[in-house]
Amino acid sequence: xxxxxxxxxxxxxxxxxxxxxxxxxxxxxxxxxxxxxxxxxxxxxxxxxxxxxxxxxxxxxxxxxxxxxxxxxxxxxxxxxxxxxxxxxxxxxxxxxxxxxxxxxxxxxxxxxxxxxxxxxxxxxxxxxxxxxxxxxxxxxxxxxxxxxxxxxxxxxxxxxxxxxxxxxxxxxxxxxxxxxxxxxxxxxxxxxxxxxxxxxxxx
Amino acid sequence: xxxxxxxxxxxxxxxxxxxxxxxxxxxxxxxxxxxxxxxxxxxxxxxxxxxxxxxxxxxxxxxxxxxxxxxxxxxxxxxxxxxxxxxxxxxxxxxxxxxxxxxxxxxxxxxxxxxxxxxxxxxxxxxxxxxxxxxxxxxxxxxxxxxxxxxxxxxxxxxxxxxxxxxxxxxxxxxxxxxxxxxxxxxxxxxxxxxxxxxxxxxx
DNA sequence: CCTACCGATCGGTAGG
DNA sequence: CCTACCGATCGGTAGG
Numbered sequence: 422x423x424x425x426x427x428x429x430x431x432x433x434x435x436x437x438x439x440x441x442x443x444x445x446x447x448x449x450x451x452x453x454x455x456x457x458x459x460x461x462x463x464x465x466x467x468x469x470x471x472x473x474x475x476x477x478x479x480x481x482x483x484x485x486x487x488x489x490x491x492x493x494x495x496x497x498x499x500x501x502x503x504x505x506x507x508x509x510x511x512x513x514x515x516x517x518x519x520x521x522x523x524x525x526x527x528x529x530x531x532x533x534x535x536x537x538x539x540x541x542x543x544x545x546x547x548x549x550x551x552x553x554x555x556x557x558x559x560x561x562x563x564x565x566x567x568x569x570x571x572x573x574x575x576x577x578x579x580x581x582x583x584x585x586x587x588x589x590x591x592x593x594x595x596x597x598x599x600x601x602x603x604x605x606x607x608x609x610x611x612x613x614x615x616x617x618x619x620x621x622x623x624x625x
Numbered sequence: 626x627x628x629x630x631x632x633x634x635x636x637x638x639x640x641x642x643x644x645x646x647x648x649x650x651x652x653x654x655x656x657x658x659x660x661x662x663x664x665x666x667x668x669x670x671x672x673x674x675x676x677x678x679x680x681x682x683x684x685x686x687x688x689x690x691x692x693x694x695x696x697x698x699x700x701x702x703x704x705x706x707x708x709x710x711x712x713x714x715x716x717x718x719x720x721x722x723x724x725x726x727x728x729x730x731x732x733x734x735x736x737x738x739x740x741x742x743x744x745x746x747x748x749x750x751x752x753x754x755x756x757x758x759x760x761x762x763x764x765x766x767x768x769x770x771x772x773x774x775x776x777x778x779x780x781x782x783x784x785x786x787x788x789x790x791x792x793x794x795x796x797x798x799x800x801x802x803x804x805x806x807x808x809x810x811x812x813x814x815x816x817x818x819x820x821x822x823x824x825x826x827x828x829x
Numbered sequence: 830c831c832t833a834c835c836g837a838t839c840g841g842t843a844g845g
Numbered sequence: 846c847c848t849a850c851c852g853a854t855c856g857g858t859a860g861g
Contacts, residue, residue, distance in 0.1 A: 424830090440730060443646035446856065458858080459830045467856065518729060524789050525722055526644060532792035540793045560817070567810035570793050571783065578782040579775065585728050588736035589744045589774050606771035610818040613764070628846090650840065662842080663846045671840065 425463050427453050433474050437515035440522055441471055475523060478516050479538055485509055490542055499615070503576075503608045510580040511600070517581035543569045550615070560617055572611045579603050629667050631657045637678050641719035644726055645675055679727060682720050683742055689713055694746055703819070707780075707812045714784040715804070721785035747773045754819070764821055776815045783807050 422430075431452040435444040446467050450460045464470040489505040492498060510517040524531050547565035554561055579586065587599035594602075626634075635656040639648040650671050654664045668674040693709040696702060714721040728735050751769035758765055783790065791803035798806075 440644055440646055442644055443730070445854080447854085456831060457856085458832085461857065462830070521725065521786075522729060524786050525726060526647070528789040531789055535789070535792045543793050544795075562813065564806055564810040564813075566794055567806045568814065570790055571779065571807065571811055571814060574782055574786065574790060575775065575779050578778055582725075582728050582778065585732040585735055585739070586774055586778060588739045589747050590770055591748075602768055602771045603775065606768040607775055609766065609768075610772065610775060610814065614814040614817040649838080651838085660847060661840085662848085665841065666846070 428460060428463055429474060429477060432470055433515055437518040483538060486542060499612055500608055503611060506576050507604050514580050517577045520577055521581045557617055559615055575607055579607060632664055632667055633678060633681060636674055637719055641722040687742060703816055704812055707815060710780050711808050718784050721781045724781060725785045761821055763819055779811055783811055
């Protein structure tokens with residue numbers, strides 16, 4: 422792996438764990454195994470590095486999300502869409518943590534990014550759900566836009582904080598088990614509150 | 626208001642907006658209108674100030690939450706419990722933002738706090754819901770513990786990020802309206818995914 | 830990619 | 846609650 426990618430990787434990891442202000446350029450350079458000025462040769466400034474890290478995540482997001490959502494639009498496999506979305510973040514929880522941190526640290530910047538990259542997809546999903554109200558498949562009183570946003574937030578939030586939130590379950594529970602229960606219940610909540618009928622199209 | 630309270634207030638505001646590492650003692654002192662060493666006379670260190678801020682929130686939380694939850698246990702007014710919980714955080718969104726930041730910044734410390742202060746209440750709610758499965762009021766396949774945690778996270782998360790997430794709604798929407806829709810849909814999702822029957826005990 | 834170095838700011842202390 | 850000051854670390858630059 423080339424140095425640039427190593428820097429991006431370590432920066433992502435440290436920004437996610439400690440935040441941008443809580444991480445020094447020195448720490449990242451140490452993690453990569455180079456000197457600080459060498460890092461600043463590859464990225465003009467600490468802020469340029471932050472933007473590159475964020476860009477890598479958003480790009481990946483926009484390459485993966487479309488196919489996931491198109492699968493939803495095609496055959497309404499609600500659970501599989503939710504699993505894919507969860508998997509994308511569970512695969513590397515740092516992505517979720519970093520997004521939440523950016524939303525808190527730079528709300529105005531993130532508003533623009535959300536408008537540009539996420540809102541269109543929220544709208545696609547909302548339109549799809551709105552049409553499904555006609556045949557009575559989706560409950561009439563669902564606020565489809567607000568619903569899509571809440572579900573997305575719940576997925577990102579519960580992945581970002583999943584190991585910490587597991588502390589609220591009884592002692593014995595294994596960490597992996599806590600994750601599975603969290604995602605499982607989240608999917609059940611999202612499905613049950615959307616479709617008509619006892620448990621939606623995939624219920625038993 | 627005495628100086629100590631002013632310091633706590635400004636620290637809460639700044640930590641919530643910029644994070645602990647992103648806020649200097651100097652900035653807080655400036656906001657209060659005193660010199661930095663004067664602030665450090667009232668709080669032995671920056672970290673002691675952080676602990677005091679967190680303590681004030683957790684204390685308030687533990688004074689308000691019990692009555693809210695007891696109201697729930699008594700007459701199952703689901704919506705009113707959700708409104709109270711939302712209101713507690715909406716009343717001062719800095720509380721929600723600060724909690725999310727602490728969960729990200731110091732997961733191990735927060736695990737202990739959650740175990741001590743929040744887990745008992747999660748358990749009370751889960752037990753209550755579990756009992757309600759008997760008469761068939763609550764859906765049998767609800768994972769009551771995971772459900773309670775997910776709903777709490779969704780409330781805290783959507784309040785912490787509500788003005789930023791509003792950017793995903795269409796242009797025209799007013800900010801207050803976005804908040805109302807977010808909370809309203811969150812309550813609908815939580816209620817519908819819990820109770821048996823089309824819309825739960827308070828549906829139309 | 831390195832050594833050597835910069836001014837600014839950090840949290841905190843001495844002493845009144 | 847203040848003035849004056851501390852060593853350490855910050856992001857970043859010069860020059861090779």
